[in-house]
Amino acid sequence: MGSLQSKLNIESQVHVFRAKKRITQQQLADAVGVTRATIVALEKGNYNPSLDLAFRIAMYFETDINELFSVKATDNE
Numbered sequence: 001m002g003s004l005q006s007k008l009n010i011e012s013q014v015h016v017f018r019a020k021k022r023i024t025q026q027q028l029a030d031a032v033g034v035t036r037a038t039i040v041a042l043e044k045g046n047y048n049p050s051l052d053l054a055f056r057i058a059m060y061f062e063t064d065i066n067e068l069f070s071v072k073a074t075d076n077e
Contacts, residue, residue, distance in 0.1 A: 008072070014028070
């Protein structure tokens, strides 16, 4: 296993779940209490969600948090 000091990147499947439910980024943002820009950044991989936000999104889609997000370690060296 790699160093625990390497940067963690969260890979999101939110766009897949959102497409299945046929909702817009704005509708999801409104439902979970964030801005559309946050959802855009999350879907593009430019933003790692807080644990609170990750759980709110999982609850919205009625799924397990592990179905929506996975962790990928990258080296900063």
